[in-house]
Amino acid sequence: MEQEEYILAHGDAEPDYLAKINRKTHLKMINPRMLSGHLQGRVLSMLSKMIQPERILEVGTYTAYSALCLAEGLSAKGKLHTIECDDELEDFIRENIQSSPYQEQIVLHIGDAKKLIHEMDVMFDLVFLDADKREYQVYYDAVFPKLKKGGFMLVDNTLWDGKVLLEVDERDNQTEAIRKFNDYVAADSRVEKLILPLRDGLTLIRKK
Numbered sequence: 775m776e777q778e779e780y781i782l783a784h785g786d787a788e789p790d791y792l793a794k795i796n797r798k799t800h801l802k803m804i805n806p807r808m809l810s811g812h813l814q815g816r817v818l819s820m821l822s823k824m825i826q827p828e829r830i831l832e833v834g835t836y837t838a839y840s841a842l843c844l845a846e847g848l849s850a851k852g853k854l855h856t857i858e859c860d861d862e863l864e865d866f867i868r869e870n871i872q873s874s875p876y877q878e879q880i881v882l883h884i885g886d887a888k889k890l891i892h893e894m895d896v897m898f899d900l901v902f903l904d905a906d907k908r909e910y911q912v913y914y915d916a917v918f919p920k921l922k923k924g925g926f927m928l929v930d931n932t933l934w935d936g937k938v939l940l941e942v943d944e945r946d947n948q949t950e951a952i953r954k955f956n957d958y959v960a961a962d963s964r965v966e967k968l969i970l971p972l973r974d975g976l977t978l979i980r981k982k
């Protein structure tokens with residue numbers, strides 16, 4: 775924790791609108807831990823600026839914090855599509871997007887990503903997977919044909935608080951699914967991959 779405070783003190787602050795969304799999420803939502811937060815948010819922003827994507831897909835919007843971080847790297851004509859299945863979050867998400875400079879560039883889709891990804895006729899340069907951990911492999915397979923050659927996929931929570939290292943009988947089904955997903959990606963010769971030990975584990979994947 776001390777190290778994280780040091781890192782944050784020596785990097786960029788959150789933009790004001792993101793700090794407000796962070797605070798509002800902690801005040802109003804039941805599971806604010808799901809939000810990417812200051813450190814991971816700045817990492818997503820920096821990675822997106824390095825990639826300079828025209829088209830981004832995010833699976834798992836929650837309160838739009840990570841969507842707005844990723845949007846910082848969009849080119850002027852770029853668009854970010856984000857999918858959220860919980861329709862009770864819709865008004866809160868739209869309010870947050872409206873409070874940012876990216877309201878014209880973000881397209882919110884409310885529904886199940888397992889269905890909606892197949893209906894999208896868009897090729898993406900950057901994809902961020904951050905929805906139901908038990909469904910990661912399904913999202914990965916659905917998104918793969920829509921990821922450009924040389925495009926990147928970022929996958930959150932792939933270390934799951936270190937639980938992926940636990941003995942079999944201590945694991946729950948989310949941990950089991952993440953382990954299977956990590957093994958699946960590790961064996962996939964169509965991609966280059968690396969798990970960064972950032973926060974809860976962030977896998978970086980590049981399609982060859």
Ligand SMILES: C[S@@+](CC[C@H](N)C(=O)[O-])C[C@H]1O[C@@H](n2cnc3c(N)ncnc32)[C@H](O)[C@@H]1O
Pocket residue numbers: 808809810811833834835836837838839840841857858859860885886887888904905906909
């Ligand atoms: C960890 S939160 C996302 C956090 C957000 N990306 C951030 O970093 O601020 C996961 C979100 O995925 C949504 N979700 C879960 N399964 C989904 C699915 N099949 N399709 C779309 N959204 C889903 C949940 O409702 C939840 O809001």
